[in-house]
Amino acid sequence: MNSIKSICCIGAGYVGGPTMAVIAQKNPHIQVTVVDINEARIAAWNESDLTKLPVYEPGLPEVVAEARGRNLFFSSDVNKAIDEAEMIFISVNTPTKNYGIGKGQAADLKFVELCARQIAAVAKQDKIVVEKSTLPVRTAESIKRIFDATNGDVKFQILSNPEFLAEGTAINDLHNADRILIGGEIETPEGNAAIEALVQVYESWIPRERIITTRLWSSELSKLTANAFLAQRISSINAISALCERTGADVDEVAHAIGKDSRIGPKFLKSSVGFGGSCFQKDILNLVYLCNHFGLPEVADYWEQVIKMNDYQKHRFAMSIINALFDTVSGKKITFLGWAFKKDTNDTRESAAIYIADELIQDQAEVHVYDPQVSPEQIKNDLIYLWTQRGVSADEAQKRFEQAVTIYSEPTEALKQAHAVAILTEWDEFKSYDWASIYASMLKPAFVFDGRNILDKEQLEAIGFKVKAIGKG
Ligand code: NAD
Ligand code: UGA
Numbered sequence: 001m002n003s004i005k006s007i008c009c010i011g012a013g014y015v016g017g018p019t020m021a022v023i024a025q026k027n028p029h030i031q032v033t034v035v036d037i038n039e040a041r042i043a044a045w046n047e048s049d050l051t052k053l054p055v056y057e058p059g060l061p062e063v064v065a066e067a068r069g070r071n072l073f074f075s076s077d078v079n080k081a082i083d084e085a086e087m088i089f090i091s092v093n094t095p096t097k098n099y100g101i102g103k104g105q106a107a108d109l110k111f112v113e114l115c116a117r118q119i120a121a122v123a124k125q126d127k128i129v130v131e132k133s134t135l136p137v138r139t140a141e142s143i144k145r146i147f148d149a150t151n152g153d154v155k156f157q158i159l160s161n162p163e164f165l166a167e168g169t170a171i172n173d174l175h176n177a178d179r180i181l182i183g184g185e186i187e188t189p190e191g192n193a194a195i196e197a198l199v200q201v202y203e204s205w206i207p208r209e210r211i212i213t214t215r216l217w218s219s220e221l222s223k224l225t226a227n228a229f230l231a232q233r234i235s236s237i238n239a240i241s242a243l244c245e246r247t248g249a250d251v252d253e254v255a256h257a258i259g260k261d262s263r264i265g266p267k268f269l270k271s272s273v274g275f276g277g278s279c280f281q282k283d284i285l286n287l288v289y290l291c292n293h294f295g296l297p298e299v300a301d302y303w304e305q306v307i308k309m310n311d312y313q314k315h316r317f318a319m320s321i322i323n324a325l326f327d328t329v330s331g332k333k334i335t336f337l338g339w340a341f342k343k344d345t346n347d348t349r350e351s352a353a354i355y356i357a358d359e360l361i362q363d364q365a366e367v368h369v370y371d372p373q374v375s376p377e378q379i380k381n382d383l384i385y386l387w388t389q390r391g392v393s394a395d396e397a398q399k400r401f402e403q404a405v406t407i408y409s410e411p412t413e414a415l416k417q418a419h420a421v422a423i424l425t426e427w428d429e430f431k432s433y434d435w436a437s438i439y440a441s442m443l444k445p446a447f448v449f450d451g452r453n454i455l456d457k458e459q460l461e462a463i464g465f466k467v468k469a470i471g472k473g
Contacts, residue, residue: 004030004128004197008085010115012036012045012074014170014278014347015132015163016091017055021063022174024072026205033073033081045074056346056373059171082122087197089161090115091132096282098389105289107136107282116143120150128194131160134227134283136290137220140183157194159184160216162223167277168344180211183219224287228303231280233268235309241271241471242316251471252453271471273356273424273451274314276341278349281307314352317422318359320468321449325420329365333443335418337411338425338452339371339379346373352451353424354382361404368406370414372427376407412441420447426454439463 009020012034024032036042044054046068050061064072075081082088092111097103112133119129129147131140140158147156160183165173180202185191195213202211214222241251251271259266275281284303291300322329341351348354357367361383369379380401387397408414415421415438423430431454439446448460450469460467 003200004087006031006085007033007087007089007201008081009034009089009091009132010036010078010082010118011089011091011093011133012038012041012054013091013093014055014057014167015165016089017045017053018057018060018063018165018170019091019132019163019174020089021060021067021072022171023201024067024070025063027201028067028071030201031071031073031084032067033075033085035075035078035081037076037078039076042074042076056344057167057170058344063171078118079122082119083124085127086125087128087130087201088119089130089132091163093278094133094135094282095278096285102289105285107134107286107289109135109139109142112139112143113146116146117150119156120147120154123151123154123156126155126157128157128159128197130198131158131220132163134162134223134279135160135220136286137217137224139220140216155190157184157190158216159194159198160219160223161198162219164223164226167347168342175205177206177210180206181214181219181222182211183214183216186213186215224283224290227280227283228287228306230268231275231284231310232303232306234270234272234275234280235306235313237269237271238274238313238470239309241313244471245473248473249471250473254471271453272313272352272426273317273470274310274352276349276351276353278347281310281350314355315359317352317449317451317470318356321356321360321420321422321447322363324447324449324466324468329360329363329419332365332419333417334360334365334367335414335421336367336369337371337414337421337423337430338427339369339374339382340425340427343425343427346375346378348374348378348382351382351424354386356422356424356451357383357405358386361400365404366406367404368408368414368418370408370411371425372429379405379407416441418442418446420449422449423452423454426452430454435460435465436463439465 007030009016016034020032020034041054044052050065090112092115094107097106097108140160144158162181182195182198184195199211237255240254244251255269258264259269284307288300288304325332336353339351339353340348360367383401384397388394445466447466453469457467457469
């Protein structure tokens with residue numbers, strides 16, 4: 001196989017955009033075109049003002065500035081890009097199914113299937129098709145069947161190349177990946193040639209020994225497994241945080257102590273209000289679905305517990321606010337600092353903030369929100385989507401939002417006359433606020449609920465705050 005000269009990526013989201021920007025940056029000889037059916041998103045990727053890119057990610061504007069217009073292009077002409085590319089990445093969303101068989105657990109593969117059908121319909125020359133989206137094991141088999149049934153003239157090689165970047169650190173993760181995983185048909189010469197073509201793309205900046213090649217099914221399953229293990233660590237430390245609160249132990253001290261064991265390691269042991277993000281929950285639910293599908297209910301139950309513990313942690317946090325505020329938050333101003341699911345991203349998918357706001361609003365709280373990167377429209381969409389999914393009419397959801405939620409573009413007004421502050425996202429700027437003046441501007445007793453353990457509890461208590469932090473007795 002000759003070196004690849006043209007790549008198309010279908011899906012210009014949080015993965016497709018940054019990943020292709022880095023591939024283009026590191027491979028100036030490859031033409032990379034990222035396409036999407038969402039024209040507004042493509043227009044935002046083409047914005048000359050780089051602060052308006054659709055994905056907020058430190059370091060991304062610099063990478064886009066270097067490659068865009070040289071060998072990186074964003075377009076909504078999907079067919080043209082498919083036709084011209086030798087290698088096509090599928091990087092579309094694979095959310096949890098919210099209808100039909102597998103509702104609430106299985107991955108919804110309709111967007112992936114549509115891509116496969118479109119590629120099959122358009123392709124006139126042989127193509128390498130790369131699964132970048134996170135997919136259930138053996139999805140490549142279904143894609144291959146679509147290709148074989150639709151377009152017998154063209155030869156397709158299917159590879160699995162799951163993405164391991166985390167939002168907020170995507171550019172660093174892409175530049176210095178722990179590993180690149182490529183699954184393919186290692187049994188055939190054509191399969192090996194396709195794998196080698198993709199290895200060459202990554203070898204431009206990733207050392208060869210960090211590029212792992214496996215069978216297709218191992219690659220697909222490794223992605224779900226990695227996310228399940230990562231989420232499991234958070235649920236494990238969050239479970240211990242509940243016990244710390246009852247016993248007077250400090251969860252950060254426990255995490256530090258166990259993390260020094262080289263077999264456990266220090267990363268991903270930060271107790272929190274609960275993990276969010278578009279993938280941990282959806283990928284574990286998908287794993288649970290697959291285990292049940294393959295007749296392994298005990299294995300399914302084991303992994304499902306990671307999600308249950310996460311739901312418990314979110315609920316526990318909401319209840320700790322209600323209980324501390326004398327068992328009712330009715331008519332009380334509760335200020336949320338942070339809405340994103342973690343710092344350094346504008347992404348709010350499955351953010352713990354959404355569920356905690358909902359619980360407090362059910363108890364008639366007034367929720368006031370400030371987040372440095374999330375737009376007011378996004379916050380509104382998140383809550384209205386949650387409520388309408390639960391059967392509330394669109395009109396009723398709108399009314400509920402207007403009554404219960406106020407959004408701010410700066411923190412001072414958000415905090416003035418509040419009964420309590422809840423830290424939902426660990427944005428660095430919250431640490432450097434003048435907490436003494438915030439205290440002066442709030443109603444007394446003034447409460448802080450630190451869902452991320454980023455503030456100095458003793459210092460806040462010395463100012464006069466009543467403080468509740470995760471896993472601190
Ligand atoms: P996203 O929703 O941000 O982006 C997906 C994009 O695909 C959307 O812009 C959508 O309009 C587009 N799209 C859908 N169907 C299309 C079609 N037929 N033709 C053209 N465009 C189409 O999703 P994301 O966060 O980038 O995730 C994509 C995949 O990567 C998912 O499978 C996810 O599990 C996986 N993943 C995500 C992350 C992450 O940090 N977000 C990390 C690793 C893996
Ligand atoms: C996660 C994985 O880390 C990536 O490797 C993977 O590619 C990605 O999912 C995916 O498949 O989408 P991401 O969700 O972007 O990345 O961010 P994380 O840093 O993993 O954080 C996820 C959630 O866990 C956040 O809400 C974060 O605040 C929380 N978290 C993380 C904790 O509560 N404690 C920790 O110690 C770490």
